Amino acid sequence: MTHTHTAEVGPRGFPTGYMVEDVAITPNVVLAPMEGVTDLVFRRMVRNLGGPGLTYSEFIASKNLTMGERKAERMAQFDPEERPVALQIYGNDPSYMAEAARMLEDRGATILDINMGCPSKAVCKNSGGSSLMKDPELAVAIVRAVRAAISIPLTVKMRAGFDRARVNAPELCEAFEAEGVAALTIHWRTREERYGGTRDVSAIAEAKRRVSIPVIANGDVVDVASARAMFEETGCDGVMVGRGAIVNPWVFKQIHAWLRGEPVPEPSLDDRERLLFEYYTMIGEALPERAILGRMKMVTKHVAQAVDPSGEVLRRPVLQSKSVEQAQSLARAAFDTLRELELGVHAAS
Ligand SMILES: Cc1cc2nc3c(=O)[nH]c(=O)nc-3n(C[C@H](O)[C@H](O)[C@H](O)COP(=O)(O)O)c2cc1C
Known part of the structure; x- marks a missing residue:
């Protein structure tokens, strides 16, 4: 061709x-x-x-x-x-x-x-x-x-x-x-x-x-x-x-x-956390106050699909949060938990 x-x-x-x-x-x-x-x-x-x-x-x-x-x-x-x-x-x-x-x-x-x-x-x-x-x-x-x-x-x-x-x-x-x-x-x-x-x-x-x-x-x-x-x-x-x-x-x-015949990059948990927090910052800068928390929840749902299939660690806590600050601190805590779980999986295997 x-x-x-x-x-x-x-x-x-x-x-x-x-x-x-x-x-x-x-x-x-x-x-x-x-x-x-x-x-x-x-x-x-x-x-x-x-x-x-x-x-x-x-x-x-x-x-x-x-x-x-x-x-x-x-x-x-x-x-x-x-x-x-x-x-x-x-x-x-x-x-x-x-x-x-x-x-x-x-x-x-x-x-x-x-x-x-x-x-x-x-x-x-x-x-x-x-x-x-x-x-x-x-x-x-x-x-x-x-x-x-x-x-x-x-x-x-x-x-x-x-x-x-x-x-x-x-x-x-x-x-x-x-x-x-x-x-x-x-x-x-x-x-x-x-x-x-x-x-x-x-x-x-x-x-x-x-x-x-x-x-x-x-x-x-x-x-x-x-x-x-x-x-x-x-x-x-x-x-x-x-x-x-x-x-x-x-x-x-x-x-x-x-x-290009190069190794295919796989994002790590840290990459995904960085992405989510950069995303939160951009949302805060670009959207009107009333739209920020809703959009943060939406993008959290998307990121969670890849790292938290059950939704229990990241998605649910952030979706239930009542403020931007609460959503951010719950997301941080969720990634700490996910990292521990990942370490646990690796230690067990
Ligand atoms: C939520 C949503 C909004 C879309 N809006 C547009 C649009 O504004 N213009 C357009 O050409 N196609 C639009 N599409 C079609 C997509 O550009 C694309 O053709 C379609 O989703 C198939 O590609 P995908 O299987 O990779 O999603 C939209 C699709 C979705 C799911």
């Missing part, structure tokens, strides 16, 4: 980076946009770990952005050092999409991404997100309008199709490439499969055969084994990780190390 536009091919025969026009994406393991999850705080945390080659904003309603709506404005924020960064928009009106894209280019986005994958009823009702896949003419009209409005690279993120009877990602990818789209991300599921369905990555492989721009594969990549299967079965240029990064934000480094 050839990877004409990729920056490098690693010792395992898979690419270790790709180019979106003149933007180098290395590692070629990128963080998926996730509304309500991948806000500034989450992206800062992941970047601090030395993780993904590219981060995306949450999806921004194009019309709302052009009207200065607060939520859309908040979602459009990114750190000056968050580079490269893709800003993602959705909508069904080519002129609002073009206007929003222009605004985001002016604000310094590296890449503009169009969402054609969102399965939500609210988004599809207005012919945005994945319902655009049912209307290729409108999808192409949107791509054309946005392409004409900006000079930064334009990418599209889609699903395999609207449903299994209409798996049209490969045709759409060809049409988008002809319109000047610089890279494509495909989630192997259809809209009707939402987050279920039986794994079938053939539409990604087919799209990859039909276009010469980079194709990024997405859906259930959570570790080295699932990334390897995706590279092998689709010939993709990179993988995108969403839900897997919530529980394991080291996944980007791990997959990239494997692609």
Whole structure:
């Protein structure tokens, strides 16, 4: 399989980076946009770990952005050092999409991404997100309008199709490439499969055969084994990780190390404790007072999934805490207990 536009091919025969026009994406393991999850705080945390080659904003309603709506404005924020960064928009009106894209280019986005994958009823009702896949003419009209409005690279993120009877990602990818789209991300599921369905990555492989721009594969990549299967079965240029990064934000480094033929790093308990406390600090700095404790509890739950399967040591005490200070001291104590348990396990074995 050839990877004409990729920056490098690693010792395992898979690419270790790709180019979106003149933007180098290395590692070629990128963080998926996730509304309500991948806000500034989450992206800062992941970047601090030395993780993904590219981060995306949450999806921004194009019309709302052009009207200065607060939520859309908040979602459009990114750190000056968050580079490269893709800003993602959705909508069904080519002129609002073009206007929003222009605004985001002016604000310094590296890449503009169009969402054609969102399965939500609210988004599809207005012919945005994945319902655009049912209307290729409108999808192409949107791509054309946005392409004409900006000079930064334009990418599209889609699903395999609207449903299994209409798996049209490969045709759409060809049409988008002809319109000047610089890279494509495909989630192997259809809209009707939402987050279920039986794994079938053939539409990604087919799209990859039909276009010469980079194709990024997405859906259930959570570790080295699932990334390897995706590279092998689709010939993709990179993988995108969403839900897997919530529980394991080291996944980007791990997959990239494997692609480069290096030892795969495993975070220690101390690493996880450091991550949690850095996270607490970032939350304290970035969020309004009333939102801090709730967000601390949410991230504690995620960290606890890996280190405290029963939830008794870390998750439950922190979730029951009544203040930021109490949550912090209970989390500290929990890690001390977990370290003792770990030592006990090692001493016994
Ligand atoms: C909570 C949540 C929010 C999401 N929000 C977005 C979004 O704003 N834009 C988008 O393109 N995809 C969104 N997605 C889809 C993901 O980007 C990704 O395509 C999907 O989760 C499959 O990848 P995964 O199996 O690695 O999670 C969202 C997914 C989840 C779980």
